[in-house]
Amino acid sequence: xxxxxxxxxxxxxxxxCAPQARLSVQRPAELDTTGIKKIAVGPFEIxxxxxxxxxxxxxxxxxxxxxxxxxQKQALGKQIRAQVIAKLAENPYFELxxxxxxxxxxxxxxxxxxxxxxxxxxxxxxxxxxxxxWVQLTKTEGANPAKxxxxxxxxxxxxxxxxxxxTKVVWWPYxxxxxxxxxxxxxxxxxxxxxxxxxxxxxxxxHHIGGEPLxxxxxxxxxxxxxxxxxxxxxxxxxxxxxEVLPSFEMTLASLSGSxxxxxxxxxxxxxxxxxxxxATGGDPRAxxxxxxxxxxxxxxxxxxxxxxxxxxxxxxxxxxxxxxxxEYGLARLNYKEALKIDEENPMYAQGLxxxxxxxxAKAGLRAQLHxxxxx
Amino acid sequence: xRTYLFFLGLLIALxxxxxxxxxxxxxxxxxxxxxxxxxxxxxxxxAMIGNTGDQLQLKAELLxxxxxxxESQGRFQVILGPVAGIDPNLEPIxxxxxxxxxKKIEETGQxxxxxxxxxGLSGAIGGIxxxxxxxxxxxxxxxxxxxxxxxxxxxxxxxxxxxMLLSLSGxxxxxxxxxxxxxxxxxxxxxxxxxxxFTLTYVGQERKTLVIRSDTANFSRHLVQPAVNVHxxxxxxxxxxxxxxxxxxxVVFRQIGLVDASNPAHPTGAWYKHRSLVSEDMTRAQxxxxxxxxxxKAIEPFVEAVSPYTEEIEAQIALGGDxxxxxxxxxxxxxxxxxxxxxxxxxxxxxxxxxxxxxxxxxSSDADYIQAKDYYQQALSQxxxxxxxxxxxxxxxxxxxxxxxxxxxxx
Numbered sequence: 001x002x003x004x005x006x007x008x009x010x011x012x013x014x015x016x017c018a019p020q021a022r023l024s025v026q027r028p029a030e031l032d033t034t035g036i037k038k039i040a041v042g043p044f045e046i047x048x049x050x051x052x053x054x055x056x057x058x059x060x061x062x063x064x065x066x067x068x069x070x071x072q073k074q075a076l077g078k079q080i081r082a083q084v085i086a087k088l089a090e091n092p093y094f095e096l097x098x099x100x101x102x103x104x105x106x107x108x109x110x111x112x113x114x115x116x117x118x119x120x121x122x123x124x125x126x127x128x129x130x131x132x133x134w135v136q137l138t139k140t141e142g143a144n145p146a147k148x149x150x151x152x153x154x155x156x157x158x159x160x161x162x163x164x165x166x167t168k169v170v171w172w173p174y175x176x177x178x179x180x181x182x183x184x185x186x187x188x189x190x191x192x193x194x195x196x197x198x199x200x201x202x203x204x205x206x207h208h209i210g211g212e213p214l215x216x217x218x219x220x221x222x223x224x225x226x227x228x229x230x231x232x233x234x235x236x237x238x239x240x241x242x243x244e245v246l247p248s249f250e251m252t253l254a255s256l257s258g259s260x261x262x263x264x265x266x267x268x269x270x271x272x273x274x275x276x277x278x279x280a281t282g283g284d285p286r287a288x289x290x291x292x293x294x295x296x297x298x299x300x301x302x303x304x305x306x307x308x309x310x311x312x313x314x315x316x317x318x319x320x321x322x323x324x325x326x327x328e329y330g331l332a333r334l335n336y337k338e339a340l341k342i343d344e345e346n347p348m349y350a351q352g353l354x355x356x357x358x359x360x361x362a363k364a365g366l367r368a369q370l371h372x373x374x375x376x
Numbered sequence: 377x378r379t380y381l382f383f384l385g386l387l388i389a390l391x392x393x394x395x396x397x398x399x400x401x402x403x404x405x406x407x408x409x410x411x412x413x414x415x416x417x418x419x420x421x422x423a424m425i426g427n428t429g430d431q432l433q434l435k436a437e438l439l440x441x442x443x444x445x446x447e448s449q450g451r452f453q454v455i456l457g458p459v460a461g462i463d464p465n466l467e468p469i470x471x472x473x474x475x476x477x478x479k480k481i482e483e484t485g486q487x488x489x490x491x492x493x494x495x496g497l498s499g500a501i502g503g504i505x506x507x508x509x510x511x512x513x514x515x516x517x518x519x520x521x522x523x524x525x526x527x528x529x530x531x532x533x534x535x536x537x538x539x540m541l542l543s544l545s546g547x548x549x550x551x552x553x554x555x556x557x558x559x560x561x562x563x564x565x566x567x568x569x570x571x572x573x574f575t576l577t578y579v580g581q582e583r584k585t586l587v588i589r590s591d592t593a594n595f596s597r598h599l600v601q602p603a604v605n606v607h608x609x610x611x612x613x614x615x616x617x618x619x620x621x622x623x624x625x626x627v628v629f630r631q632i633g634l635v636d637a638s639n640p641a642h643p644t645g646a647w648y649k650h651r652s653l654v655s656e657d658m659t660r661a662q663x664x665x666x667x668x669x670x671x672x673k674a675i676e677p678f679v680e681a682v683s684p685y686t687e688e689i690e691a692q693i694a695l696g697g698d699x700x701x702x703x704x705x706x707x708x709x710x711x712x713x714x715x716x717x718x719x720x721x722x723x724x725x726x727x728x729x730x731x732x733x734x735x736x737x738x739x740s741s742d743a744d745y746i747q748a749k750d751y752y753q754q755a756l757s758q759x760x761x762x763x764x765x766x767x768x769x770x771x772x773x774x775x776x777x778x779x780x781x782x783x784x785x786x787x
Binding site for chain 2 (some may be wrong): 019024057058071072075078081082083085086089098099100109139141143145148150151152153154155156157161163164165166168169170173175209210213239240241242244245246248250251252286289290292293294295297298320326356
């Protein structure tokens with residue numbers, strides 16, 4: 001059993017470093033946004049902001065609410081609005097209409113009324129996104145008393161050595177930040193006036209420093225989490241941050257609202273994801289190298305010439321993979337099929353075909369949506 | 377023996393799939409939005425940049441950094457001040473407006489932790505590692521045993537590893553003396569935050585907003601003071617005596633005192649209030665560096681949206697060609713390297729690839745990417761090399777991105 005596990009580990013390690021290609025795959029919008037390409041961003045209202053600071057000393061709690069001024073609330077609304085704009089700007093399937101015409105109306109309700117009653121004269125925007133925000137944050141500072149087993153080993157060997165554990169009551173000071181952010185995003189078509197999509201998403205946030213030591217399993221998972229977070233930070237080339245410091249109110253809101261905005265865009269727009277896929281290694285080494293390097297267009301030119309005279313199944317598969325990488329799913333399917341015809345028992349070829357079938361079947365709307373966006 | 381062979385094989389397998397080392401090269405990328413080439417002047421009026429929530433008073437420095445960063449790419453001239461002496465109907469201009477928010481939070485506190493104090497070679501090595509790397513200093517348990525924090529994973533792993541090696545080699549037959557203690561330490565946390573909200577408005581025969589951005593940057597650092605022992609795993613006589621007399625004896629006064637020693641709210645545990653954190657504070661120079669970093673990070677996305685920008689990419693410089701050109705490239709002197717390589721009548725595959733790299737590194741338009749791709753293809757036709765193919769792949773991606781961006785900005 002142990003041997004089997006070791007071999008499985010070895011095989012999976014070697015498989016993980018086999019040559020791979022990173023392909024971009026387009027996913028359709030969850031909601032039908034046909035006819036909408038030009039989008040404006042309207043007002044973002046702060047419905048509720050509650051920040052509380054609670055401090056405990058020897059069982060006595062002191063609760064102090066932190067109030068935000070009207071200008072701070074307005075700045076918060078603008079910050080979240082700009083985050084949604086930034087996410088939309090990164091999406092190539094919508095065109096942003098930069099106008100403050102809708103934002104000036106103050107609230108989403110007033111904006112809806114104005115559009116519905118008077119009709120929308122500006123022909124630029126086909127839809128407007130507006131938002132409402134609820135935020136609750138609680139900062140806590142206290143100390144919990146708890147029993148702690150402390151080990152003692154006298155050392156040495158034989159009779160001279162003994163070990164015992166002593167229980168002590170220890171105070172564990174801690175600080176924590178807990179919060180909830182709810183963001184309602186609404187996509188309103190201007191002509192005819194109708195609500196195309198409404199999404200109310202909630203994100204909970206919790207950060208704890210200090211307190212009692214973690215158990216063995218919690219320590220391992222915390223260490224693993226720190227490692228992953230460390231990698232992420234390195235990827236982003238961020239400036240120094242420490243997990244032993246509670247994040248600021250503004251930073252917390254920025255990251256939570258950014259995550260909700262990304263989800264919303266996934267609902268209303270075509271998005272692109274990246275998949276790591278294996279490359280067949282039995283074909284032409286030069287073409288193989290080109291696919292591995294991501295030079296798909298050049299690989300296609302070479303593989304088309306090669307497979308026309310000598311159809312090697314691995315070359316056909318890699319040709320399919322290159323077509324898949326540039327979004328030519330029909331041609332990709334054709335080549336995967338050809339490869340499978342030559343070697344029916346190769347699971348890699350079948351997986352390629354399955355992937356394309358899945359994309360075209362599940363994404364029937366994708367073509368229509370993309371066609372619609374291109375047409376505008 | 378078989379286990380060793382297995383792990384040796386595993387290491388070889390992993391080493392086999394490791395990637396060759398690459399250099400980080402600074403290259404220029406085109407702006408993320410397409411802006412009319414006629415627009416070359418951007419006005420940045422401090423009066424149009426709000427700063428009511430700018431606690432760190434970053435405004436002046438941030439605006440100066442924005443001007444310098446945008447101008448360093450050579451695409452725009454940034455004028456600090458109101459629009460004057462220009463007719464936008466004849467020459468279009470860009471106007472940057474916005475708001476700066478910044479904040480600094482400094483807070484102190486006390487923490488409790490478990491530490492292990494161990495004798496023997498393992499304990500000494502773990503203790504030395506903790507003393508060198510931990511900022512909490514080093515304390516000693518009974519019998520002058522060096523202590524290391526329970527959270528110090530590296531020192532604990534090192535001590536355990538040394539212990540295991542000694543046991544395996546048969547050197548170690550006796551258990552090391554060990555006591556666990558509770559320590560408290562004081563800390564100071566720093567949190568700096570900056571937010572830059574900018575809009576760029578095109579003012580010409582028409583007026584339109586080109587970019588709206590709100591970008592944040594955050595810095596945080598946790599500084600600690602040397603720890604102090606407060607509880608130990610050895611019973612003191614004062615604690616042990618009542619237990620020996622009667623096992624049901626209630627907790628004695630001394631023990632209450634010990635318990636309170638880790639309570640930050642109790643007078644016996646409030647030791648930290650009277651200790652200064654000056655030695656663990658951030659210096660003025662460090663704070664200045666942090667502010668500079670925050671400003672750079674907060675303005676970066678706006679600069680990348682409107683202007684060509686510099687990015688670090690992982691790409692290899694090909695060796696085996698003109699060594700002097702390689703030296704120039706390593707120093708970032710791309711134009712000089714390009715001139716030198718172009719003049720070379722007999723270009724090797726490495727020279728052709730490096731020539732392509734000079735176009736990629738200083739790209740200001742798609743034409744440069746096309747030129748770079750062409751040189752990479754010439755290099756690949758001379759010699760089959762993954763590095764050359766990767767260059768082609770990079771250019772294919774860049775050109776595809778540029779097509780998407782054009783589509784997006786077509787309007």
